[in-house]
Amino acid sequence: MADRRLITLALFVATFLVALDTSVIATAMPTVIGQIGGIHLYAWVFSAYLLTGTVTVPIYGKLADLFGRKPVFLASVALFLVGSMLCGQAQSMEQLIAFRLLQGLGAGGVLPITQTILGDVFPLEERARITGLFSTVWGVSGLLGPAIGGFLTERVSWRWVFYVNFPLCVLSIVLIAMFLHERIQRRRHSIDYLGAVALSAAVALLLVGLQTTDNPLQQALLYVLAAVLVPVFVWQERRAPEPLVPLWLFRRRAIGVSTLGGLLVGFGLYGQSTFLPPFIQGVMGATPTLSGFVLAGSSIGWPIASAVGGRLLLRLGFRGPCVLGGLLLLAGFVLLLFLDAESGLWAPFAISCVLGFGFGFYTVATILAAQTAVGWEHRGVVTSASQFTRNIGGTVGVSIAGAIFTAGVATAASLGINPNELLSPAGRAGLPASELAFLQGLLAGSLRSVYMLFVGVAALATLVAMFLPAGEPREVSEPGLEPAAVPVGAQVAESRE
Structure with missing residues (x-):
């Protein structure tokens, strides 16, 4: 012990x-x-x-x-x-x-x-x-x-x-x-080098492409190259003796649903931390320090929900806490649509807490469901898949939301007004009242368009959660789905008690 x-x-x-x-x-x-x-x-x-x-x-x-x-x-x-x-x-x-x-x-x-x-x-x-x-x-x-x-x-x-x-x-x-x-049962392994290179290159090209916003042609080329590598990776994983990512694992409902849910949660998680501060500072006029305290609501709600959700799933199974988390995320992003310049800071703080509860319930259920569905020899793969898809979802989500946001505030630049002044305390103080009101309305409208995107993603995440297996947690595992060609080791990891 x-x-x-x-x-x-x-x-x-x-x-x-x-x-x-x-x-x-x-x-x-x-x-x-x-x-x-x-x-x-x-x-x-x-x-x-x-x-x-x-x-x-x-x-x-x-x-x-x-x-x-x-x-x-x-x-x-x-x-x-x-x-x-x-x-x-x-x-x-x-x-x-x-x-x-x-x-x-x-x-x-x-x-x-x-x-x-x-x-x-x-x-x-x-x-x-x-x-x-x-x-x-x-x-x-x-x-x-x-x-x-x-x-x-x-x-x-x-x-x-x-x-x-x-x-x-x-x-x-x-x-x-x-x-x-x-x-560990020591034996020779067949390392899937081609699969590792194909996946790494595809993800690297995608991430670099998302950052290359100043050169549309180069960005498109990076996306095309990343897309070309995806079927190469799938082909390799189907033929490799010990694939980097055994694709057959995702036919298990608990793993496939959890992985897709992780992708959607990452989309909303990164988006909330990126696009709530501009509203708090630009529209509501709060300082960066106060904005940080508002965002802390999510950090408070998440661990509480994880602890409570971990206990709930032992009684109710994985589906219940996960669906609850999805509904809380949906409620939180819908509530963001009702914020305005006159809202008190308690409102975004409370919404941030709700979102934190949603993330906590959802993630604890999906991670533990995926881990429970496999034995020792595949637990590393499914756990890393959860983290991987959450990162990818967050990166892609911020890029899509950023494009929507940029298009929304572009109106100010076309009128010769610098929208950056709204987010600078010194610049904001020097704005005429008419320009300040105009920029506040423009920024609020742009951010509400982004929040609508997150509402849709949260609704989809809730729908996905409904497909998690019901029943006792230990009933999630579905043995017998391993292809005959897949070598499953007899490794056992232990900690001395």
């Missing part, structure tokens, strides 16, 4: 590091640009991390199934650590971006392997409860990240935003190395 607690602590620390990384760097970046320059490459500091962190997720999941969770987890945390230290040494924006690529390579393995180890170490009853604990990591990191980043940047140096990862990474590595024990 002591070993299991120390393993949980190590996984908690690793999850906190990766969750914190996103929010802590944002507050340091203005200072970084001031010292090393490269403002024209600002977005790539985040995009580079997202790119490698997304592309590698399914690869790590498969490697964990083939060679065990322990070596893959240790390698991913070590890569994250090396990338963090190098980021702290960057002397130019180009170097920082290159080192963020390396850091993302490590981060891509931490979250899915953490969830996979939890699935190995804890039975379903305990896992349903502890998932809520791990969900609090995201809430705490969302609240503390900007403050930690600002403090380190102001009081020490922006480089310590990266150096602070060192002791926590070492702690996680030592605890897992000492206390996670696995029994």
Whole structure:
């Protein structure tokens, strides 16, 4: 039991590091640009991390199934650590971006392997409860990240935003190395190199294409190349002895539905955090600090719902909590349509809480349903598929919503009015009353169009949730669907009690 607690602590620390990384760097970046320059490459500091962190997720999941969770987890945390230290040494924006690529390579393995180890170490009853604990990591990191980043940047140096990862990474590595024990059936494996290259290239081309908004021809070419690689990947997965992503797994209803649900939830999750702040600051006139506090409502609701949902699904099955989560998401995005300039800040805060509850109920049900539907030998793949599709859904969703938003505010530019002034406190103060009212109405209308998109996605997510298997959680597994050609190992992962 002591070993299991120390393993949980190590996984908690690793999850906190990766969750914190996103929010802590944002507050340091203005200072970084001031010292090393490269403002024209600002977005790539985040995009580079997202790119490698997304592309590698399914690869790590498969490697964990083939060679065990322990070596893959240790390698991913070590890569994250090396990338963090190098980021702290960057002397130019180009170097920082290159080192963020390396850091993302490590981060891509931490979250899915953490969830996979939890699935190995804890039975379903305990896992349903502890998932809520791990969900609090995201809430705490969302609240503390900007403050930690600002403090380190102001009081020490922006480089310590990266150096602070060192002791926590070492702690996680030592605890897992000492206390996670696995029994692996050693045998030769056929690594699916072509499948890994095809999937990685397709996703990389898609993500780079989404970032290439200033060159429509180049963007279209990237999309075409990504689309061409998809059938290549499917063809390879159907013929490979040990495919990177065994496609037959998604014929299991729990896995297929959970994966599709994760894609839709990612769409709404990233969209809410991206497109609610402009309304709060631009239309309602709140400060960035108050906007951050409003968004914290989601960070409060999510862990509570995960903890409650984990207990509910043990009694009601996976479908009930998942549908409840979908309905809460639908309600939250519908309520966003009724916000206006006169609304009090309590209104978006309450809506953010509702959305947090929705995300919490939905994600805990889909992740645990997918994990329960397979044994040890495929748990890494299905867990990483959940994380992968959520990242892809979020990236694509923000790009689509961004196009709708940009088209909406383009009217101001055509009239010679700069819409950016509305989001700048100094610029806003200098606007004539007529222009201020016009821009507020224009921004509100553009954002409501985006919220309507999210309403549709939430409705679709709710519909998808209804297809999750009903009944007791342990009835989800559907043995006997493995194709005869698929070698299923007899690996067993254990933690000493």
